[in-house]
Each structure stands twice: as C-alpha cells, then as structure tokens.
Amino acid sequence: MRGPSAALLVVLSLSVVLLPLPGRPPAAAQQPRQVNLYNGRHYDTDEAIYREFTRRTGVRVNLVQGDADQLIERIRAEGANSPADVLVTVDAGRLYRAQQLGLCQRVDSPVLNSRIPAHLRDPQGYWFGFTKRFRVLAYSRARVSRAALSTYEDLASPRWRGKVLVRSSSHVYNQSLVGALLAWHGEAFVARWARGVVANFARPPQGGDLDQLRGIAAGEGDVALVNHYYYLRLLNSPSPADRSVAQQVGLFFPNQGVEDRGVHVNLSGACVVSTSRNREAAVAFLEFLSSDFAQEVFAKGNFEFPAVRGVTNPMAAVAPANLKEDTLNAATYAANGAKALQIMVASGWR
Amino acid sequence: MAGALSLPVLVVAASLLLPVEPTWGGFLQVVLPRYVRNTVWLLVGVGVGTLVVGVGTAWLVSAYQFPGRRICEAALLLPLAVPAYLLAYTYADLLQYAGPVQSALRAWWGWQRGYFFPEIRSLGGAVFVLTFVLYPYVYLLSRAAFLEQSSTVWEVSRTLGHGPWSTFLRVALPVARPGIVAGLSLAGMEVLADFGTVKYFELDTFATGIYLVWFSFGSPVGAAKLAAWLMGFVLAVVALERLSRGRRRYHRPPGPQRTTRPPRLGGTRAAAAAAACLAPPLLGFGVPGAYLAWMAWVAGDPLWGSPFLRLAGNTFALASAAAGAAVVVSAVVAYGLRLRPTPVMRFAARVVSLGYAVPGVVVAVGVLVPFGWLDNFVDGLFRRWWGISTGLVLTGTVFALVYAYLVRFLAAALSAIEAGLSRIGPTLEGAARTLGHGPTSVLLRVHAPLMRGSVFTAALLVFADALKELPATLVLRPFNFDTLAVRVYQLASDERLAQASTAGLCIVAVGLLPVLLLDRAVHRSRLEDAGTGWGRPSVARPIDRTVKLRLA
Numbered sequence: 001m002r003g004p005s006a007a008l009l010v011v012l013s014l015s016v017v018l019l020p021l022p023g024r025p026p027a028a029a030q031q032p033r034q035v036n037l038y039n040g041r042h043y044d045t046d047e048a049i050y051r052e053f054t055r056r057t058g059v060r061v062n063l064v065q066g067d068a069d070q071l072i073e074r075i076r077a078e079g080a081n082s083p084a085d086v087l088v089t090v091d092a093g094r095l096y097r098a099q100q101l102g103l104c105q106r107v108d109s110p111v112l113n114s115r116i117p118a119h120l121r122d123p124q125g126y127w128f129g130f131t132k133r134f135r136v137l138a139y140s141r142a143r144v145s146r147a148a149l150s151t152y153e154d155l156a157s158p159r160w161r162g163k164v165l166v167r168s169s170s171h172v173y174n175q176s177l178v179g180a181l182l183a184w185h186g187e188a189f190v191a192r193w194a195r196g197v198v199a200n201f202a203r204p205p206q207g208g209d210l211d212q213l214r215g216i217a218a219g220e221g222d223v224a225l226v227n228h229y230y231y232l233r234l235l236n237s238p239s240p241a242d243r244s245v246a247q248q249v250g251l252f253f254p255n256q257g258v259e260d261r262g263v264h265v266n267l268s269g270a271c272v273v274s275t276s277r278n279r280e281a282a283v284a285f286l287e288f289l290s291s292d293f294a295q296e297v298f299a300k301g302n303f304e305f306p307a308v309r310g311v312t313n314p315m316a317a318v319a320p321a322n323l324k325e326d327t328l329n330a331a332t333y334a335a336n337g338a339k340a341l342q343i344m345v346a347s348g349w350r
Numbered sequence: 351m352a353g354a355l356s357l358p359v360l361v362v363a364a365s366l367l368l369p370v371e372p373t374w375g376g377f378l379q380v381v382l383p384r385y386v387r388n389t390v391w392l393l394v395g396v397g398v399g400t401l402v403v404g405v406g407t408a409w410l411v412s413a414y415q416f417p418g419r420r421i422c423e424a425a426l427l428l429p430l431a432v433p434a435y436l437l438a439y440t441y442a443d444l445l446q447y448a449g450p451v452q453s454a455l456r457a458w459w460g461w462q463r464g465y466f467f468p469e470i471r472s473l474g475g476a477v478f479v480l481t482f483v484l485y486p487y488v489y490l491l492s493r494a495a496f497l498e499q500s501s502t503v504w505e506v507s508r509t510l511g512h513g514p515w516s517t518f519l520r521v522a523l524p525v526a527r528p529g530i531v532a533g534l535s536l537a538g539m540e541v542l543a544d545f546g547t548v549k550y551f552e553l554d555t556f557a558t559g560i561y562l563v564w565f566s567f568g569s570p571v572g573a574a575k576l577a578a579w580l581m582g583f584v585l586a587v588v589a590l591e592r593l594s595r596g597r598r599r600y601h602r603p604p605g606p607q608r609t610t611r612p613p614r615l616g617g618t619r620a621a622a623a624a625a626a627c628l629a630p631p632l633l634g635f636g637v638p639g640a641y642l643a644w645m646a647w648v649a650g651d652p653l654w655g656s657p658f659l660r661l662a663g664n665t666f667a668l669a670s671a672a673a674g675a676a677v678v679v680s681a682v683v684a685y686g687l688r689l690r691p692t693p694v695m696r697f698a699a700r701v702v703s704l705g706y707a708v709p710g711v712v713v714a715v716g717v718l719v720p721f722g723w724l725d726n727f728v729d730g731l732f733r734r735w736w737g738i739s740t741g742l743v744l745t746g747t748v749f750a751l752v753y754a755y756l757v758r759f760l761a762a763a764l765s766a767i768e769a770g771l772s773r774i775g776p777t778l779e780g781a782a783r784t785l786g787h788g789p790t791s792v793l794l795r796v797h798a799p800l801m802r803g804s805v806f807t808a809a810l811l812v813f814a815d816a817l818k819e820l821p822a823t824l825v826l827r828p829f830n831f832d833t834l835a836v837r838v839y840q841l842a843s844d845e846r847l848a849q850a851s852t853a854g855l856c857i858v859a860v861g862l863l864p865v866l867l868l869d870r871a872v873h874r875s876r877l878e879d880a881g882t883g884w885g886r887p888s889v890a891r892p893i894d895r896t897v898k899l900r901l902a
Contacts, residue, residue: 042841
C-alpha cells in the first residue's frame with residue numbers, strides 16, 4: 001500500500017500546487033498591511049469601498065464571502081489562528097450570535113461612537129451597524145387605501161384575512177422584527193399576534209422579499225412585510241417588468257403615530273474578530289465604513305439608509321419627512337430572535 | 351487511506367456521544383416527525399420517478415432501434431450538467447403565481463384568483479425537480495447494465511414465448527439489478543444531501559432540519575447528531591438491499607458475446623420511443639437552459655467579462671483536482687479491498703461512501719473541525735519548541751476544499767472503479783505477480799490500462815459533481831477565491847435571480863464537457879462490446895470470484 005499512497009500524495013500535492021493559489025494571506029508578522037474580511041454581504045457595489053480603503057491606507061482587503069452563519073462556524077473551527085479580522089453581516093442577529101460565542105472583541109473608537117447612533121451598535125462596543133434596513137409594509141395601490149394601513153400590530157386584525165404576504169419565519173429579518181415586538185409587548189401578546197397574522201396569510205410563506213412584492217402586483221395578496229430596499233431595487237431596475245411591479249406597489253412606513261415607537265430598523269454591520277492579528281487595520285476599516293464615502297456607496301449601491309446622520313441619501317424621499325425609527329437597541333431584538341422563531345413556528349408560520 | 355477519508359463522517363458520528371442540549375431538544379420533538387415524513391415521501395417520490403424515467407429510457411435505447419436513438423442516448427445525460435438548485439430556481443420562477451406561465455394563463459382565460467394550478471413550491475414540485483435532475487444516474491448505470499447483458503439472452507427469452515414486456519420485467523430487469531440499485535442509491539443519497547431545492551421550496555426535510563438546529567438554534571452538536579441519524583438510515587437501507595439480494599451474484603458470462611442488432615421499431619412506436627426519451631432531457635435541461643439563457647440575455651450579470659474567465663478557471667481547476675484525486679483514492683481503496691477484503695477494510699469503504707448522503711455543509715464542518723484542531727495543535731508544538739507560529743496550514747486552503755469534495759463525492763468514483771476492477775480476472779493478476787511485479791506495479795501496469803474506461807467514468811462523474819458543488823465550497827474556500835457556483839449563490843441569495851442566470855448558464859456550459867465525454871465513453875464501450883469488456887460503469891461487486899450468471 002505504500003506505493004499507491006505515495007503516488008496519491010504526489011498527485012494530490014501536484015493538483016494543489018497547480019491550482020492558482022490566491023489563498024492564504026501570510027501570517028500577520030510579515031505583512032501587516034492587510035485586513036481579512038469574512039463577509040456576509042454580497043453586493044458588487046461594495047467593491048468600491050474596499051478599493052477606496054486600500055487607496056487611502058495602503059491596506060489590502062482580502063475577502064471570503066459566504067453565509068454569515070457558516071462563516072461564524074469557520075471562525076470557531078479555525079480557533080486562535082483564524083485569519084479573519086472582520087466579520088460583516090447583513091443583520092444584527094448574526095452579529096449578536098458571534099458576540100455570544102466570544103468571536104467579537106470590544107472596540108472603543110471615538111470615531112465610531114460619535115458617528116454611529118447608539119441604537120445601531122452594541123452597548124458594550126462589540127459590534128457596529130453601518131446601514132439601516134427598514135422592515136416596512138408594501139401594499140397594492142389598486143386594492144388598498146393608504147389610510148387603512150397603520151402598524152405591524154394591525155397585520156393580525158381580521159380585516160386582512162387572506163391578504164397578507166410574507167416570507168418564511170426561518171429568515172432572520174422576520175425573527176428580528178418579531179424579536180422587537182417581543183421586547184415591546186411580551187410573549188403572550190406576540191403569540192396571539194403571530195396566530196392572527198398566520199390566519200391572514202394569502203398563501204403559505206414562500207420566496208424572498210422580492211417575491212412578496214411580485215405577489216402583490218400579480219394579485220396574490222394585498223399587503224406584505226418587506227425590507228425597503230427591495231422595493232427601491234425594482235423601482236430602479238433596468239427591466240420594464242420590474243418597474244411595472246414597483247408602480248403597482250406602494251411602500252408604507254408603519255408605527256408612525258404620535259405616541260408610537262416608529263418603524264423597525266435592522267442593520268448591516270460588522271465586528272472585529274477577537275483573534276484578529278491586524279486589529280489596528282480592522283478598526284481603521286470599521287471606521288472607514290462609517291465615513292461619508294462608504295455611507296454614500298451603501299445608499300447608492302443597494303438603497304440602504306446610511307447609519308450616519310447627515311450623509312446624502314438619494315432615496316430619502318421614499319420615507320416620510322420626519323421618519324420615526326424604533327430606537328430599541330439592535331442587541332435587544334437580536335437576543336429575542338430564537339424565542340421569536342419558536343413562537344412563529346408554534347403558530348404555524350413556517 | 352479510507353480511514354483518513356472517513357474522518358469527517360466519524361467526527362459527525364461521534365457527536366452522538368455528546369449530551370443533547372435542552373434548547374432545541376424539545377422543539378425538535380414537535381417538528382421532527384414532519385421532517386422525517388417529508389424526507390421519506392421525497393425519497394419515495396424521487397426513487398419511483400428516477401426508476402421509471404431512468405430505467406425506462408435506458409431500456410428503450412439499449413433494446414431497440416428507432417430514428418434519433420443516438421441523439422437520445424446523449425441527450426438523456428444532459429441534466430447531469432445542471433445543478434439541482436438551478437432547476438429549482440428556474441421552475442419556481444416560471445411556475446409561481448406571479449411567474450410568466452400563470453400570468454399568461456390568467457391573461458388568456460381571464461382567470462381570477464382561486465383557480466387551480468399545481469403549486470411548484472411543494473413536495474410534488476421538489477419530487478419533479480429532483481427526479482429530472484437525478485434520473486441520469488439511474489439511466490447511466492442501468493444502461494451500462496443492459497449493455498453488459500448479452501442481447502442473445504433476451505432473444506432466448508423471446509423464443510421461449512415471453513413478450514417484450516415480460517422479457518424486460520423477468521429477464522433484463524432482474525439481471526440489471528445491481529446497476530439499477532447503484533444508480534438509485536446515488537440518486538437517493540443526493541436527495542438526502544439536497545438542501546438548495548428543498549430550502550427554496552420551503553419544504554421541511556431532514557437536511558433543512560439540520561440547518562435549522564445548527565444556525566437558528568446555534569447548536570452544531572445537535573446538527574451533527576441529526577446528520578449521524580441520516581447516515582445511520584443510509585447504512586440500514588444499504589444493508590437491507592444487500593440482505594434481500596441474498597446469495598445471488600451478478601457476473602457476466604465469460605468469453606466474447608455476440609451481440610445481434612436490436613429490433614427496429616417503426617411508425618408510431620418509433621415516434622413514441624423517441625418522444626419518451628426526449629421528454630426527460632427537455633424537462634431537466636432544455637426548458638431550464640432556455641429560460642436561463644433568456645434571463646441572462648435580458649438582464650444578465652453586470653460582471654460578465656474577464657472576471658468570469660477567472661471564475662470559470664477556478665471552477666475547472668478545482669473540479670479537475672477533485673476528479674484526479676478521487677480516481678487515485680478510489681483505485682487505492684478498491685484495490686486494497688481486492689487484495690485484502692478484511693471486514694475492517696470493507697466497513698471503511700462503506701463509511702467513505704456515506705459522504706455522498708451528507709449535506710455539503712455538514713461535510714464542510716466535518717472537515718473544518720479536525721483540520722482546525724490539527725492546525726492549531728501543530729502550531730502549538732512549533733511555538734513551544736521553536737517559538738515560531740505556523741498558523742493554519744490546511745484550513746482555508748484549496749487542499750481542504752479538495753479533501754471535502756473527496757469526502758462528499760468518493761462514492762461515485764468508487765462504485766465505477768470497483769466495477770471495473772471486478773471484471774479483471776484474478777488469474778491476470780496472479781500471472782503478473784508470478785513474473786515478479788509487486789502490487790503497485792500490477793495496479794499501474796496491468797489494471798490501470800485495462801480499467802481505462804471505468805477510470806474515465808469515475809473521473810467524469812466526480813468532475814460533474816464538483817463543478818456544481820456549492821455549500822462546502824462556500825465555507826471552505828480561501829480568500830479571494832470564487833467559483834461559478836459561488837457567484838450564483840452571491841446573486842441568488844440577494845434575490846437577483848436574473849443576474850445569477852449568467853453564472854448558472856456557465857456552470858451548465860462547463861458541465862456539458864464531461865457529460866458529452868461520458869456519453870462518448872459509454873458509446874465507444876458499446877461498439878467495442880464483446881471485446882475486452884472494459885469501459886463500462888457497471889457496479890457488479892467484486893466479492894465472488896466464481897463467474898456464474900444466475901437469473902433471479
């Protein structure tokens with residue numbers, strides 16, 4: 001058996017050597033000028049941010065893009081030697097989970113603390129949100145009068161029987177929203193609410209947020225829960241079919257009443273990995289994400305709202321002028337995510 | 351060798367020894383029955399579907415002549431080039447309420463909401479999609495089995511008064527059983543490992559349960575436990591099949607076989623046969639391919655251009671490395687099994703094959719955990735003794751990725767190579783050994799040339815599989831290293847299906863290459879039939895050395 005094993009080793013090592021090896025950045029000691037991203041965001045437009053960061057600082061940005069949950073598992077398995085410096089996600093839930101697993105380290109940056117509003121970052125500085133993503137109501141312009149829309153809570157009211165479109169409860173956007181409801185109203189209320197919403201489903205949950213918008217345009221349902229930028233993407237799409245969907249759909253920011261708490265805000269954010277060997281570069285990168293440059297790219301590229309106040313946002317007009325945002329800390333609703341999922345599943349929200 | 355490759359599987363199995371965490375334990379008891387029910391129905395549905403489609407078409411092209419048969423032979427393999435998740439994306443998009451088909455029907459007939467239309471995101475939809483993407487496994491292996499049978503046997507059956515149906519059911523089918531079962535078990539394991547399709551269709555199966563427990567409840571141990579149960583189930587089914595086969599053995603008769611020309615079909619029968627053979631590739635390849643092409647044309651990937659060359663290059667290099675490594679490893683394992691068929695070796699070979707039924711992500715973590723541990727262990731040693739840090743040597747490299755592909759896809763290569771090896775008589779080997787050659791030399795100088803065909807088939811199967819692989823690639827790949835499948839994921843996960851179609855189409859295009867080669871290999875082996883007898887991906891077992899054909 002020695003012979004074949006040796007042959008195997010030769011072939012294996014050959015095939016590995018022959019492959020292009022952009023792979024592993026060498027250890028930090030020899031080359032400090034780089035920052036390694038485990039990235040759960042997949043927007044081509046973000047490339048501009050990485051390029052600009054490298055141009056300004058000389059620090060190279062290395063990327064592995066993937067599912068944030070799986071990247072978290074990879075960091076755990078790699079242990080103390082993990083090459084990851086920064087973990088980027090598209091929701092607070094995963095950042096919270098990474099923090100709970102001890103994968104994030106505290107960052108006390110005056111820049112971040114002053115630029116990022118308090119409710120969009122972890123109270124102890126373990127992670128920071130860089131864009132705002134509103135979970136809003138979309139409705140059929142033809143079949144629903146704007147005046148009939150009010151709050152998330154109202155989605156459980158019998159008037160929407162057979163009219164509500166929403167994606168599966170397994171998605172973290174829904175878990176975060178219901179996590180926030182849990183924080184405001186408690187378990188008993190949310191369980192009742194979830195049952196009411198399930199009774200109002202126009203169809204069993206399926207597809208992504210875009211599918212809910214298309215469902216409204218096709219007449220499958222009348223109101224949907226979606227993240228705001230999907231609507232803006234359709235509105236600005238090169239495809240006439242997409243734009244026609246957007247024209248039949250309206251966007252409504254709920255819970256704007258005088259006494260009310262405001263629209264639910266999720267975030268896309270990042271943390272410095274606890275075993276990072278390029279901590280300085282990693283913190284600099286996070287600070288750069290809060291710069292006007294990066295914030296504008298986020299807003300233009302994917303129609304997210306900048307986390308930093310005062311940054312130009314071409315899409316601001318889609319929201320009401322004095323938009324009221326729920327300032328419940330992201331860490332709070334993220335912590336409620338698992339409980340929220342259990343309640344939703346128990347109520348038949350698949 | 352087999353031991354090293356079963357490591358991830360064993361890591362997963364070892365989780366059974368760990369205690370259950372209460373957070374998800376109770377929850378799972380509520381939903382698990384549904385997951386199991388869905389998985390079983392999915393298995394049964396796809397099993398019956400691939401059996402009917404795969405064996406039926408294989409029989410038509412093997413036993414009859416009709417116009418267009420040669421085209422059918424090749425076309426039937428085409429869905430091998432299409433990843434199941436792509437088929438799911440396109441059919442869901444086409445057939446959902448807001449999709450083009452239903453919209454057109456509504457516009458045409460003036461239908462209002464509430465009419466009946468089968469829901470594509472359902473158990474039935476998943477059975478449909480998986481059947482038409484997986485039947486080529488059954489087709490490929492049962493066709494090889496039919497080709498291997500001497501058509502004279504069928505003729506004997508006909509002269510003894512059996513009609514065509516009876517000949518098929520009572521002679522051809524029972525003799526082809528090992529091949530059919532091998533194809534079915536590959537398809538079945540793919541069903542168990544599938545996550546992309548069922549997730550997209552919101553169907554709760556064992557695989558989605560593993561994801562749920564792992565990522566929503568944050569319990570990798572719980573996920574590994576579920577995966578271990580899944581593997582146990584596969585082992586049990588394989589054992590059952592072996593048991594029911596009993597002492598029957600399946601070998602081709604010795605010596606050259608004279609193959610007579612198969613009967614020619616005419617008129618409506620020929621047309622029906624051609625239609626029956628063209629419908630599956632149309633559904634599994636033609637329709638989704640055309641829809642992808644249309645989407646790519648209308649609103650394709652904005653990155654289209656030179657970045658795609660790099661993606662395609664990476665994909666191709668990875669898949670080739672995996673195919674090469676799989677061939678070498680299966681040759682070593684199969685040969686070891688032949689030289690020393692001890693129970694330990696045999697068990698190891700079965701365990702290695704189990705990777706085929708395990709969802710890619712589970713394999714990925716099964717690879718990550720021991721590699722990460724080993725890397726950090728070595729790093730610790732180096733630090734203590736020499737004060738230098740080696741960092742991670744294996745984790746996050748292409749090596750880890752190729753290793754994962756091996757774990758995941760070895761079963762496909764192993765079954766082809768074992769079959770090829772089993773057809774080489776032990777006398778040949780004895781002669782070479784007497785002439786003073788060692789086992790390695792015999793393997794390289796006697797067996798390798800004789801098994802060229804099987805080796806080729808093994809390599810192509812793994813190549814086609816690795817090309818489409820997504821979940822393990824996503825978790826294990828190095829920095830700045832993307833493949834076509836990763837590109838599809840990046841866009842599709844962001845609900846940009848139209849843009850993802852470009853990369854999807856590229857996967858299909860690259861995947862056509864091995865599929866067409868595969869077709870040529872099988873075709874050539876048919877032409878050379880009755881000669882040396884090599885070159886067929888049949889799956890007879892090398893257990894019994896007595897050469898005897900016994901009809902069931």
